[in-house]
Amino acid sequence: MMRRTLVVLSLIGSPAMAADVFALPQGCTAFLTIQSRSCAVEHHFTCAADPEGLKRRVSLSEDGLTYLGSTDEDAQWLSSFYPFTNHREQLEDSPKDPASLSTLLKTGADSYDFRTLSDEIGSTRYVGEDRLTGKVVTIDDVALQQTEYEITAYADDGSTLWSSQGNEFVNAKWRIFIGGTGTVTVPERPFDKDDRPVQFIYPGEPGFLSANPKFDCGAILSSAPSVTPKEYPHDNL
Template identity: 60%
Template sequence: MRYAIAFICLAAPATAQDGPATFQLPQGCDAYLTVQGASCRVDHHFTCADDPEGMQRRVSIDERGLTYAGQIDSETQWIESFHILTGHSERLESNPVEPASLSDLIEKGIDDYDFRTLSDQIGTTRYVGQDTLTGRQVTIDGVTLDETTYDITAYDPAGNVIWQSQGNEFISRNWRMFLSGTGTTTIGGETFEKDDRPVEFIYPSEPGFLSSRPKHGCGVAIS
């Protein structure tokens, strides 16, 4: 489960309905894909001229406005993440015990990872998990994706479990990215189900590209 920008300056988000109709990219950046998801979320994927080769960025917007900004490398490692609603950021620690590797997943059908992120706000978090290709391909809005299963656990510095999550996601070999799917997350003894599957893929010059307004599954309570 790997779904992190040299950070944009962000104020507290307005609601998506009240905000501008189009997301404004940082200067020097170019977007190549907008994804409308099933759970009232729209994601924008883009690259920036000053980033190292292979770096990708993503922002996520839901009914409340901008909720996430992040940067991944070509192996889909979480390089930086900014969680707007909680106000905390995370960055990948150097020399992970077992780096996440999209290449290993594609070549071997399985990828184990064990890495830590550092945060000035919440401290160190260790993530341990596994992604596996199921062998099944699905086509959504004309895009062929490979289905995965994932199992991930987050630990605090004392080794206590913060949360656990299992389910299915997708990878795009062409874009070298993970896309959300379905699953369950357990936090503090409570388990929550999610369905974040992509519904629409929108490209530059198409209607809805860089829209700041999610379309699908909106109007329900967000936990």
């Protein structure tokens, strides 16, 4: 837990946050930058002190850093930090039905039922399923397997916080989920989201580790109610 806290603090305090290149903590190495729709850029990286298979991701918008998270080799969510709302979430020990990318790739479907724990907001239960559609979509020369998903988030008292359904992508080589399109239903009203990737950028290429999102920036998303980053499907968990 201490190591995760140090990574969060070093990212937030990085002097390069306002520059053109995003600076990772010492001992960490990025392997992929993704420029996506909805004015977002994300960087995927590993850190030498982490357990084998653990991957980290940061996401940035026009307003700066929006998300920091980690997943394991099975793409199971482990931890998240949301700078705008200043809260952290941690996966519970021994989930009832852990999310599993291996199961999804092997059988074509994977259900999950787990809780996240947070000192700031309490626990949240996530119940849902991912299914492979059988469709392979190529974006920027990268072949991605399309999924369809449905997910519902519940509060401690069992009330529904939000639900969502749509399509995302998985990449077996990188062992990560990648954003797609969907409809999110919150108490205010449903709204559509589009987090599809546009560009995949690798070490040494122009734009790698860019701190500046490129696509759909400056757009007025009048159809989306005011929600926190927590209220999105598991590509942001």
